[in-house]
Amino acid sequence: MSWIDVPGFHAAAPFGPQTLPYGLVRVDDRWTPAVRVGDHVLPLRGLAGALGPRLAGLVSEDSLDPLLAREAAIWRELRERLQELTGGSTAPRGARLISLDEVRSALPFTVGDYVDFYSSRHHAENVGRILRPDSAPLLPNWTHLPVGYHGRSGTVVVSGTDVVRPHGQRRPPGAELPVFGPSTRLDIEAEVGFVCGGPVGGRLSTAEAEEHVFGVVLVNDWSARDIQAWEYQPLGPFLGKSFATSIAGWITPLAAFDHARVSPPAPPHRLLDYLVEDRQAGLDLRLAVSWNGTVVTRPRFAEMSWSFAQQLAHLSVNGATVRPGDLFASGTVSGPLRSERGSFLELSWGGAEPVELAGGARRTFLEDGDSVVVTATAPGPEGSVIGLAEVAGTIRPAASA
Ligand SMILES: O=C(O)/C=C/C(=O)CC(=O)CC(=O)O
Numbered sequence: 185m186s187w188i189d190v191p192g193f194h195a196a197a198p199f200g201p202q203t204l205p206y207g208l209v210r211v212d213d214r215w216t217p218a219v220r221v222g223d224h225v226l227p228l229r230g231l232a233g234a235l236g237p238r239l240a241g242l243v244s245e246d247s248l249d250p251l252l253a254r255e256a257a258i259w260r261e262l263r264e265r266l267q268e269l270t271g272g273s274t275a276p277r278g279a280r281l282i283s284l285d286e287v288r289s290a291l292p293f294t295v296g297d298y299v300d301f302y303s304s305r306h307h308a309e310n311v312g313r314i315l316r317p318d319s320a321p322l323l324p325n326w327t328h329l330p331v332g333y334h335g336r337s338g339t340v341v342v343s344g345t346d347v348v349r350p351h352g353q354r355r356p357p358g359a360e361l362p363v364f365g366p367s368t369r370l371d372i373e374a375e376v377g378f379v380c381g382g383p384v385g386g387r388l389s390t391a392e393a394e395e396h397v398f399g400v401v402l403v404n405d406w407s408a409r410d411i412q413a414w415e416y417q418p419l420g421p422f423l424g425k426s427f428a429t430s431i432a433g434w435i436t437p438l439a440a441f442d443h444a445r446v447s448p449p450a451p452p453h454r455l456l457d458y459l460v461e462d463r464q465a466g467l468d469l470r471l472a473v474s475w476n477g478t479v480v481t482r483p484r485f486a487e488m489s490w491s492f493a494q495q496l497a498h499l500s501v502n503g504a505t506v507r508p509g510d511l512f513a514s515g516t517v518s519g520p521l522r523s524e525r526g527s528f529l530e531l532s533w534g535g536a537e538p539v540e541l542a543g544g545a546r547r548t549f550l551e552d553g554d555s556v557v558v559t560a561t562a563p564g565p566e567g568s569v570i571g572l573a574e575v576a577g578t579i580r581p582a583a584s585a
């Protein structure tokens with residue numbers, strides 16, 4: 185029996201001893217790294233005695249940056265030590281448990297370069313059909329490489345941060361000239377993000393990519409579809425996405441997903457060698473998106489065509505460096521069913537088919553005051569459940585022009 189006797193700290197719950205995600209919380213007027221245990225947090229700064237000086241030194245600053253900069257073997261060592269400490273029958277000296285509702289969280293690491301992929305075939309085909317009805321839904325490159333773009337790391341925000349409706353240019357349907365004003369088609373994208381760590385690397389193989397991913401976070405890539413539709417050709421997403429990208433405040437270590445490994449759907453042809461995986465790197469994550477409290481879609485990550493290992497191998501194949509703190513997101517997670525679409529653009533089919541919420545409200549795109557929460561779970565060892573912490577955000581009205 186563990187000394188941690190709090191709700192939700194057991195193997196059948198997402199934040200039991202099998203998960204132990206890392207975050208950053210405010211305790212006694214200082215930020216400290218912590219792990220989430222059920223509905224409580226265990227700050228790590230107080231555990232120097234139990235962790236020993238070497239491991240304690242990695243979690244005694246006001247971010248997870250020193251830990252991310254170390255290699256995967258050290259991450260495994262710290263995780264094993266924390267599993268021992270949280271599973272023991274007596275509390276280690278200096279341990280404190282604080283209810284999650286009583287602490288503030290912050291972005292737990294310095295976000296370096298940010299990349300967003302486009303690796304759900306279902307999403308890519310849906311968006312193609314909605315935005316480009318007269319062309320083939322997929323371009324010829326899509327099945328040969330994980331398509332992506334570089335985003336804006338400075339506007340990555342932690343779960344719970346309000347999102348202000350962005351201003352921008354859009355061209356109303358049928359109009360010849362663009363107008364300026366607040367977006368009228370504000371959307372979400374439910375995605376899975378990968379937080380990089382380890383020594384600075386370039387040109388990583390798919391096998392090396394495994395050692396350069398510290399952990400996994402849920403992502404909401406807020407997207408202003410009207411701004412995007414007008415600006416994106418020929419260079420891709422720009423201001424329609426760079427105003428805010430939310431990530432969960434808790435990073436679930438990649439090691440927690442050892443029992444959730446699956447193969448991505450088979451590609452329709454042979455891949456170039458650098459994209460062939462040594463180890464299955466697809467993940468059986470089951471997402472749920474709620475809109476003002478109604479679950480509107482349940483995307484399955486196992487449907488993604490490209491894995492995180494293929495994405496990282498591809499983004500570095502030209503020699504581009506991968507540094508600790510770099511973040512890359514999977515792309516919108518959509519499955520083949522309507523009930524699995526990962527954006528409201530797809531759920532409402534371009535605004536033509538409103539989504540019903542509890543209480544009779546109907547929506548196509550986001551209204552001011554709307555809240556969206558994305559959660560996910562995965563299978564863990566011996567029938568346990570691995571959790572990915574929620575990414576939540578509420579829309580605030582546009583600032584005055
Ligand atoms: O197909 C398009 O024109 C645009 C697609 C997106 O907005 C998707 C994007 O950001 C990548 C993704 O999340 O899958």
Ligand SMILES: [Ca+2]
Pocket residue numbers: 300301373375405515516
């Ligand atoms: Ca996206």
Ligand SMILES: [Mg+2]
Pocket residue numbers: 404405406407425426427428429430
């Ligand atoms: Mg975004």
